[in-house]
Amino acid sequence: MYTTRISVIDSHTAGEPTRVVLSGGPPLRSASLADRVEEFRSEYDRFRSAVVNEPRGSDAVVGALLCEPFDPTCATGVIFFNNVGYLGMCGHGTIGVAATLAHLGRIAPGSHRFETPVGVVTVELHPNGEVSFDSVASYRLAKGVEVELEGSRTVRGDVAWGGNWFFITEDAPCPVEFSHVEQLTDYAWQLRRALPAQGITGSGGAEIDHIEVSPPTGRNFVLCPGRSYDRSPCGTGTSAKLACLYADGKLAAGQLFRQPGILGTVFEGSVSIRDGQIFPRIRGRAYVNSEAQLILDDADPFVWGIRG
Secondary structure, eight states: OOEEEEEEEEEEETTEEEEEEEESOOOOOOSSHHHHHHHHHHHOHHHHHHHHSTTTSOTTOEEEEEEOOSSTTSSEEEEEEOSSSEESOOHHHHHHHHHHHHHTTSOOSEEEEEEETTEEEEEEEOTTSOEEEEOOOBEEEEEEEEEEETTTEEEEEEEEESSSEEEEESOOSSOOSGGGHHHHHHHHHHHHHHHHHTTOOSGGGOOOOEEEEOOSSSOOEEEOTTSOBOSSOOHHHHHHHHHHHHHTTSSOTTOOEEEEOTTSOEEEEEEEEETTEEEEEEEEOEEEEEEEEEEEETTSTTTTOOOO
16 A cells, blocks of 8 residues: 655635645656656546546646746746646646745746746736736637537637637627526537537647637636636636737737636736737736645545546
8 A cells, every 4th residue: 555645735816726736746757848748648647637636626626737847947847737638828827826836935026937838938926916927829710610509509709829729709698697607618518519520620630628708898708628617717718819809900919908707806918919929918816725735545446536
């Protein structure tokens, strides 16, 4: 028998939880973050499940494994994962990692660089505890894409990249309010399943694994890959939406945009244009709420989490 302990710090960003793994993680040997993700996926995927799935976690928890950056100018490397797999980037998680490192005294107010599998993200820790991050280059791949749902309903939306692939639609089946979470979840899940069935993908055939229901005004609703809704306004989703707004001429460079999420919490965003590319900047706040040690006991039948 054996017992393994994993040191973690939990936080939430605008309501969405992040669990940062400080120690006890898998011994990833690959150099680049992208290669480490593949090593994580192929050799240590049960560790992912043990950290974020029940009985220790929940479908909403996003894990963040801290690791040595390949780029020496970065304060840390980070690999994000959730209940069903791995994320190229995570906006709320980036804010959560910054708040966690500040809580530990590892970073002070100012500018810092985090290395992620999809590129380096510049993070600013503000003196009041809020965090801004300059996301990866974001863009709209396709506008006005039509998706056919059961009941002869046609939904139109944009396919966009903001660090993850999104299908963003203004077409909501009901008011985008917390009281309608179940109906919104079912609707977004129908869209998620319909996209690959109808050959709708991101660049290079990439799976579109996030659905954003985002009317022109008011709150948005984002469904994440594991069928869990984002409690926050979603950092990568807001980045993708900002790219679409800029492409439509509805947002100028430097103009402030406020995006409320399903709980009413808000991310502030803007874009800058460099070399013809759109770079979103997102601002929000995370709160550390737990320091813990997860215990992996091989006598436990659910030591590696409850997986479907």
